[in-house]
Amino acid sequence: MESRSYMFSLAKKRSTLLENKLITFAREDDNAPRTKILKKECTEQFVAFKECMKRLNDETKCGNFKDALMECGVGAFKKANSEPGYQFE
Numbered sequence: 001m002e003s004r005s006y007m008f009s010l011a012k013k014r015s016t017l018l019e020n021k022l023i024t025f026a027r028e029d030d031n032a033p034r035t036k037i038l039k040k041e042c043t044e045q046f047v048a049f050k051e052c053m054k055r056l057n058d059e060t061k062c063g064n065f066k067d068a069l070m071e072c073g074v075g076a077f078k079k080a081n082s083e084p085g086y087q088f089e
Contacts, residue, residue, distance in 0.1 A: 033088060036088045036089065037073075037076050037077060037080050037088045038069065038072075038073055038076060040076075040088055041072065041073075041075070041076030041079065041080075042069055042072035042073055042076055045065070045068045045069040045072045046069060048065050048068070048069075049062060049065040049066055049068075049069045052065045
């Protein structure tokens with residue numbers, strides 16, 4: 001039954017095997033691994049960006065803080081991905 005062609009609408013129902021199942025994490029959530037790594041490795045830039053966001057509530061107006069955070073984050077993510085046993089908690 002699974003060998004039927006779904007590319008040319010021969011079957012009325014698509015197989016669940018063809019569906020894309022992704023688990024997504026909210027990038028800006030406080031419990032997201034990305035945020036925890038940034039908090040640990042780029043504390044000053046992270047705090048400055050979060051304070052700007054609280055004050056202005058507009059990410060486009062906090063661009064310079066975000067750029068500084070992302071620049072620091074490049075090294076932080078390389079460190080987190082290359083060191084075995086890295087703990088970001």
